[in-house]
Amino acid sequence: MNPRILKIEEEGDFWRKATKPKIRLTGRWLEQMGFPPHRYVEVSMIQPGVLQLRLKPEADGQETQSNGDTIPSFEECMDTIEHLEHEARTAFSPAWRHRCKREIAEWEAFVAKHYPGRNAKAVSKSVAPSATETASPVKY
DSSP states (O other): OOOOOOOOEEEEETTTTEEEEEOOOOSHHHHHTTOOTTOOEEEEEEETTEEEEEEOOOOTTOOBOTTSOBOOOHHHHHHHHHHHHHHHHHOSSHHHHHHHHHHHHHHHHHHHHHSTTOOSTTTOOTTOOOTTSOOOOOOO
């Protein structure tokens, strides 16, 4: 497979000049290169300007779904929800904010299904979808 050329983006608060670099990796080519969804990667710096991605082995005893994907721990779910909340709060685009809210609702439903008795909504009240917004699954 041919090398990919990706642009290093900038995100954050441009007005306050509080930005940071970001590299976004998306696409079916990731799976073709051995990086399936719902897995973790280890990112290490080989030298300045050179990053290495390694697929993390699945943890022993970690639950899996019927399709073979591992189920993230409650803490990993909460980290994802917190990240999405931050994205929703700092989003410049209403469409991106709406997408983040929908994903938060999906993660909250996931937590309710796989971790009964643990409340993900307690964390994500600040950007929960309003009554007029639909929390339908995001399709990519």
